[in-house]
Amino acid sequence: MLQREEALEVARRLVDASTADETEVVVHGTRDRFARFAADGPTQSADREGAGVSVRARLRTPDGWREASASCDGLGEAQTLRTLRRACELAALAPPDPEQLPLGGPVEVRAQAADLATVEHAFAEKARWIAAATAACRAEGLVPAGLAQTLGTSRTLVTSAGREVHASRSRASFQLTASGPDFVHGAGFADTRAARASELDADDVVRRAVHKAAAGREARSVAAGEYTVVLEPNAVSALLLFAAYQGFGAQDVAEESSFLCGRVGQRLFPEALSIDDDAHAPENPALPFDGEGSPRRRAPLVERGVLVGPVTDALWAHKLGCANTGHGLPRPNTSGPKAEHLVVHPGAESLAQLVAGVERGLLVTQFHYTNLIDPKELLLTGMTRNGTFLIENGELGPAVKNLRFTESLVRALGNLSGVGRERAVAGALFDGEVLTPALRLENFRFTSTTDF
């Protein structure tokens, strides 16, 4: 994987060669080894590396900054210099923007380095995980599908204003969906994600997914309507990520497209709910600086049920007269800052205790294809998937056929009645991860049903 000194040298060389008034150079590197698998074993797999450069060129005028960017794959001198020239030429055409600020100066960021053993993790070990998943599924008459992946990424940002930051991170994950052979009767999902491959327990993932699928072969129908739900972490993340995509950012609020509008400082949710954005959470460490090279800071978003306020980048911190929380995306962008590392504080209850508090309701493993209808109330719709079970009198019961929900996340979190104590890093169909426990929500709205 790309080393710190090599990346810094490429970036500094381009900054020095630039004719722009201000220049920002980002050098990125990846090493990605994944093996995807299904019924017959590995399907699409890859051993791939990426390296490239992005250049942001800025020209100062009395009316504001002209700005443009260009990027290329590879780190060769000729192509990176061509990229620099393209950025400068394009910037000269852009109309001045009086809102833009000068680039920020030097900063200190936390050191972070990828685990090299994870980056170099062998395909032979991934094959062992896959073989174990396949054997366990076959023993139960099930079909496996999943992904084993190890990933290293690095990012280096150097500016003409004296900012130089570099960090790298590693990620390992293993996920398994076990299904009945017709993909209709029975399905179970489990996954694990960590910064180091050595921290993964692939056998535990196999056990959990197979158990759920086997328990779900004979699902019964339940009517659409309101249910108390216990959402496992992967179901929680499929909802909360929409507050990250559109809601917790300062620009979302300014553009009237956030559930925070007019509600900051209000107690919107029960006291049991606290949510931060924290790129430094030990269970899920991200790069320690944002897209502008600013240090990522822990940002409280919901404190004991009270909405605290949005996250910022350099521009929005300046506009609002508050601190830069370090949530900028790479510039230029039209999205504004985003809370990309949501962390839900743990509660005191085990999953069994959350279930025990339900008279009649549903346990949801995953939501599928969740999407946003209305940003002001975070009105969402999506499907249950890969393990939905009836809860009756505090006991986990039979599997149920999948349902579609149409529900406001604001309303749903307002009906929070329990927070789990064990947390997991969970994802969803689209990008993003959340560190979250299971949650129990009352009166969650399901609006239609399926036959599977």
Place this chain on the structure above:
Amino acid sequence: MSSEREMDLARAAVEAACKDGAAYADARVNRLRTEDLVVKNGAVGNASADEEYGLGVRVEVDGCAGFAAAPLDDELSPATAGELARRAVAMARQLGAARTTPRPWADEPAHQADWSTPLVQDPFEVPRAERLALLLAADAAMSGAPETVVREGSLSLRREEQWQASSEGARLHQVLTRCGAGISSTAAAHGQVQRRSYPASFGGNYKSAGWEHVVGLDLPAHGARVRDEAVALCSAAPCPSGPHTLVIGGSQLMLQIHESVGHPNELDRVFGAEVDLAGSSFATTDKLGGFRYGSDLVNLVADSTVPGGLDTRGFDDDCVASGRWHVVKDGVFQGYHTDREWAGRIGEARSRGTSRAQGWYHPPIIRMTNLSLMPGTWDFDALIADCEDGAVFVDTVKMWSIDQRRLNFQFTCEIGWEIQGGKLARLLRNPTYQGNTPDFWASCDAICSPAHWELWGVPNCGKGNPMQVAEMSHGAAPARFRNVTLVGAE
């Protein structure tokens, strides 16, 4: 840089892989050039000019696939080809321990050809200042309403050059050019925030075509309408609930085709290869040739040769020639999207040629190609006039969601109108409809004529795990569906 150098590198990778023990190998050099321009609220929100350039090598060793990829620099070192071939073969050998059933590939002649997107005017030759002026003019046309909180216009050019070689002797060079543009205006009033787009959401409409396509959109002429409709939606009536007759416009129907016909007919999904992320399919192989997918009016044609389609090309990433076929004919399910790996599973001797990868960095997977609902005979005004009072016309994608077997869907459109007295009457906000795929298509009783048919580009189709993005187009004219469930989503 000449084409010969990239083709030589691809050939060198294939030869090295075969020397290392691959039974099959192919290699693709991809150079992708994009230029994007976004004007937001009168200022440049993004001006970028990007290039991707790299080599991907795919092999089969003892029935197991391997793929290795890396970026390229100007030197195009043969050592890179050899190293990637070695890594692809090594990983295939290691993963072979978990492989249970090799699948023989469908045969395909070893094509040797050049193919380029037909253009009238190369969009990259249009001066950047002219492109910017177009967006600024559109932005000015959208200004003037105090309720407007965001005005945005975008313009995107893309050229992908591909050199591909295989161990079977294929030698392919393709130059695929596409461009597109669009505008949107977002208004906030009366506690609502509403967006209206032209000509479609997802940043506009894109085609495999030259600058003539962007000129034809005439963005500035639509600025004031888009602005006013967004403002009007903030005080519009909410969408009603319950069964209604629904007329769906092309810029919405295209995503209905995409989600409820395109994806479920990708053969890898049917056999469970996408279950880990996107899901499987209700369109199982026992249904092929007999299942009623829709009413007799419904003809859905896949076509990677249709002029202007975002997946219109000469060959796919399995080196298979492009083609045209019915997925649904007279309402009956007739065909899948396939690649060479999966075609044999349903007894087809040849692949349909729908294997594609995003750039050099990803291994190819089955992707739907351009897939269109064939036009009918109705004039649009006559169709609206034929609807009963209370029917609803909706258009333009706002939100979409569909289950893992592609049956239960729910879509929200940007805009709707209640139909009264045979005409479009009051405006409806957040029109949302929900249904079941075969029931929905079976309820189609009228489709507008070729005069109303348009090819709509989807630039952001995600599939695979890790996810990769592909582009394709869907042709549609407004069509009518009976007894569709409207959801009062508020």
